[in-house]
Amino acid sequence: MSVGVSLDQQWARIRGRLKEEVGEIAYRSWLQPLSVASLVGGEVCIVVPTRFMRDWVLTHYADRIRALWSGENPEVQSIDVIVASTNPPAALVADNDDRDDGRDGGRDDGRDLGRAAPPPRGFESRAADSRGADSRPAPRPLPPSSAEPAPSTVYTSASYGGASDESPNAVPAILEDRSDLSAALDPRFTFENFVVGKPNELAHAAARRVADATTVTFNPLFLYGGVGLGKTHLMHALAWQIRKNDPNRKVLYLSAEKFMYQFIRALRFKDTMAFKQQFRSVDVLMIDDVQFISGKDSTQEEFFHTFNALVDQNRQVIISADKSPSDLEGMEERLRSRLGWGLVADIHPTTYELRLGILQAKADALQASIPLKVLEFLAHKITSNVRELEGALNRIVAHAELVGRSISLETTQEVLHDLLRANDRRVTIDEIQKRVAEHYNIRVADMHSARRARAVARPRQIAMYLAKQLTARSLPEIGRKFGGRDHTTVMHAVKKVDELRATDPSFAEDVELLRRMLES
Numbered sequence: 001m002s003v004g005v006s007l008d009q010q011w012a013r014i015r016g017r018l019k020e021e022v023g024e025i026a027y028r029s030w031l032q033p034l035s036v037a038s039l040v041g042g043e044v045c046i047v048v049p050t051r052f053m054r055d056w057v058l059t060h061y062a063d064r065i066r067a068l069w070s071g072e073n074p075e076v077q078s079i080d081v082i083v084a085s086t087n088p089p090a091a092l093v094a095d096n097d098d099r100d101d102g103r104d105g106g107r108d109d110g111r112d113l114g115r116a117a118p119p120p121r122g123f124e125s126r127a128a129d130s131r132g133a134d135s136r137p138a139p140r141p142l143p144p145s146s147a148e149p150a151p152s153t154v155y156t157s158a159s160y161g162g163a164s165d166e167s168p169n170a171v172p173a174i175l176e177d178r179s180d181l182s183a184a185l186d187p188r189f190t191f192e193n194f195v196v197g198k199p200n201e202l203a204h205a206a207a208r209r210v211a212d213a214t215t216v217t218f219n220p221l222f223l224y225g226g227v228g229l230g231k232t233h234l235m236h237a238l239a240w241q242i243r244k245n246d247p248n249r250k251v252l253y254l255s256a257e258k259f260m261y262q263f264i265r266a267l268r269f270k271d272t273m274a275f276k277q278q279f280r281s282v283d284v285l286m287i288d289d290v291q292f293i294s295g296k297d298s299t300q301e302e303f304f305h306t307f308n309a310l311v312d313q314n315r316q317v318i319i320s321a322d323k324s325p326s327d328l329e330g331m332e333e334r335l336r337s338r339l340g341w342g343l344v345a346d347i348h349p350t351t352y353e354l355r356l357g358i359l360q361a362k363a364d365a366l367q368a369s370i371p372l373k374v375l376e377f378l379a380h381k382i383t384s385n386v387r388e389l390e391g392a393l394n395r396i397v398a399h400a401e402l403v404g405r406s407i408s409l410e411t412t413q414e415v416l417h418d419l420l421r422a423n424d425r426r427v428t429i430d431e432i433q434k435r436v437a438e439h440y441n442i443r444v445a446d447m448h449s450a451r452r453a454r455a456v457a458r459p460r461q462i463a464m465y466l467a468k469q470l471t472a473r474s475l476p477e478i479g480r481k482f483g484g485r486d487h488t489t490v491m492h493a494v495k496k497v498d499e500l501r502a503t504d505p506s507f508a509e510d511v512e513l514l515r516r517m518l519e520s
Ligand SMILES: Nc1ncnc2c1ncn2[C@@H]1O[C@H](COP(=O)(O)OP(=O)(O)OP(=O)(O)O)[C@@H](O)[C@H]1O
Pocket: 099, 189, 193, 194, 195, 196, 200, 225, 226, 227, 228, 229, 230, 231, 232, 233, 234, 289, 322, 358, 386, 387, 390
């Protein structure tokens, strides 16, 4: 579907209004990356680059955007926010991560039933173009050998009836090929390839324990952490290991999104009995990214019953999410509480040491000769998440191969200039202070002031903590930027914030949110 000029013009006007209303910073973070793909049947389809952004936009701006659209064009009744598909160059990438490809579920199941399933044609390329070079997702790594493209792509919409290739007359394909678990799993995502460091040691140990257990002890195992920190890798590793230990155990791994689409299909084709039976007959059920079903009441209901049925029969359930059970907004209280019954293990943002370890392991896997100082440089500079780190490594390796030049610090800076600039942008202490001050509704000047009231002291500590996490500045440098404070004050702030994060989930969530905002 092509986008008419007038639609673009309308969108441009709406963006202008939004910018005025929300201010430059929020606009740049959350609204500028949006693009409009189509207007069909009174519904405007808006494309965002990431799922996190989609959730944010839906929660914070959807109503306003819809109202502005309706004002601009009375034909518009509703908006839909979908995640752009990422299509990096095939030559560089064996991309087996479909998790951002699907159209958004930002609606409840019942309403999904009545919708035409496929996303508007052409939205993928349009969305990709509109993201621009700076925010293009880094390519996924090349497999170390000439292994076939990892087959989890096969598993997704085609096998499991995701929306994109679903025809109205399609025969329900509920778990048709469930037994072929390996088709769902990335062969690189094993325990052997998972680098363990302080931020992920608990989650790793928990995953190992559950994978090797002969009886069900922790039920469910709930793994959570921020974007791109290895949740899916650990889930796949678990599945591989369980299968290796006992090939007869029936393991079913799927994303919460696929679970929802399966459920919708079952409803549509009046085949819910088969759906229930098939899901409830497994020995191990693994659901990735369970936050996807937040706010989707009927799917949650079904999931709750499936979950209970399995746990009652002492079958293992393993869940991953971007938040802890208690922080899963839009999730029913009884489900949140059930999800937290077993073992909950989180993956923290990476440390420098872990990033370096991962880079070394990935470089070995790629059999690429990369000077240590280049790896150190990357570990220092690219602090956002492992996916981006991996993407950076792949880019410099691909570049070196293509142009036949060895990898050096200079070529790395040249090839990754966009990524580094984006990371550099994240790392200014000024921006951190500004964002944190805005978030807590205090003056930026209070970041430098001597005021000690908790209402300003706590945000100041959070800003110091984030400066330590997100920038390469030393403690004394950070102290200087906060009104000439001593480095021990910064140390104390970091410790305090760490303690609060560990004991207060909503505080941890707030800090995580700020971190993501700064990184977006
Ligand atoms: N500790 C680690 N060791 C090796 N590779 C890792 C590690 N952590 C993450 N990765 C790699 O980083 C990439 C992103 O990880 P993954 O997809 O598991 O993240 P995620 O937490 O599931 O992200 P999302 O929130 O987007 O679902 C993968 O290629 C994975 O192999």
